[in-house]
Amino acid sequence: MRPERAVTLQDIADRLGVSRSTASFAITGRGRVSEEMRRRVREVADELGYRPNSVARHLKGSRTGMLALRLPPDSTAMSYYMEATFGIVEEANDAGMTVIMLPTEQGPGGADQLPADAVILLDPDLNDPVVHTLLAGRLPVITGEPVPPGLPEPRASVTSEHDPAVRELMDHLLERGIRRPAMLSPELRGHWALTVRDAFESWCAEHGIRPRFSEVEHPAPPEVIHAAVAELVAEDDDDPVDAIVAVSDGTVLSVVTSAQQLGRRVGEDLLVAALVDSEVLSLTQPSITAIDLHPREFGRRCVRAALAVLEADAAGTSAHVHEVVPVTVQRRDSTRGTG
Secondary structure (H helix, E strand, O other), rough: OOOOOOOHHHHHHHHHHHHHHHHHHHOOOOOOOOOOHHHHHHHHHHHHHOOOOOHHHEEEEOOEEEEEEEEOOHHOOOOHHHHHHHHHHHHHHHHHOOEEEEOOOOOOOOOOOOOOEEEEEEEEEOOOHHHHHHHOOOOOOEEEOOOOOOOOOOOOOEOHHHHHHHHHHHHHHHHHHOOEEEEEOOOOOOHHHHHHHHHHHHHHHHOOOOOOOEEOOOOHHHHHHHHHHHHHOOOOOOOOEEEEEEOOOOHHHHHHHHEEEEEEEEEEOOOEEEEEOHHHOOOOOOOOOEEOOHHHHHHHHHHHHHHHHHHHHHOEEEEOOOEEEEOEOOOOHHHOOOO
16 A cells, blocks of 8 residues: 555646646646636646645745755666655655756765755765765755764654564565575665664574675676575575575566576575565566565655755744655565465
């Protein structure tokens, strides 16, 4: 089940079979839209309970109307960030604001002089100097996931419940008969990557299981993942693994392919799961169990948090905004098991 969200201009446009811009023009009174279309759009808006966000209009003249977005380095290798970015752009567009993307290779110089009203940082990394500069700068910062310890606190944050989701996934694998799980993890040092690794290690300790880790470069080419999988499932190992939890959705595809090439039956004698879901994982053979982080909704919540901060600033008030986006474990054929 997808998390509840506010009605958007896209919902109105979809109901009427028109473009988002037509719905926007009809609501705001701009553009070349017939009176009949304005009437129909407003009727559907009332029916669906649409409430236009007034922040951009309220701040007109004193703000730029732009939000800056900073993604982690190498984020293009993970579909999660693409989906979250789509959610950010969609929600900003509904609010009449524009999103500017900051190059991931950009250095810290000038980062605090951006022509924007606020900055959204997804998965801030302690080792990213731009993160340090932005958090200490003049613009309000909204983070997707918490900042690492020792850095200034953002004005708002949006988080997901990663620890309980990993534990739910591991409980599911245990029910399906696994006793020797391993985690295949990319070399990432953001909050999410560290949290899921800690959750896996803690769960193993609580169940008297020796945790096994295999860390690969990020992004890792298929041959590197193949070598890691081969080492984990080696037949001459006295205690070969019976489940592999891949941290990213891209990595898990190579895990499944490599395991099959090595003679393992994924979903039977080797269970495989990912900690990030994507549409393609439901279409593979076998389909792959994964944790759905609802990235589009996550991105939308980041924009709503940014708008709440700007509205509070305009009103002369100050409050820290924190939202939690629920996640869902999607159980599929790759973890059928023997349990």
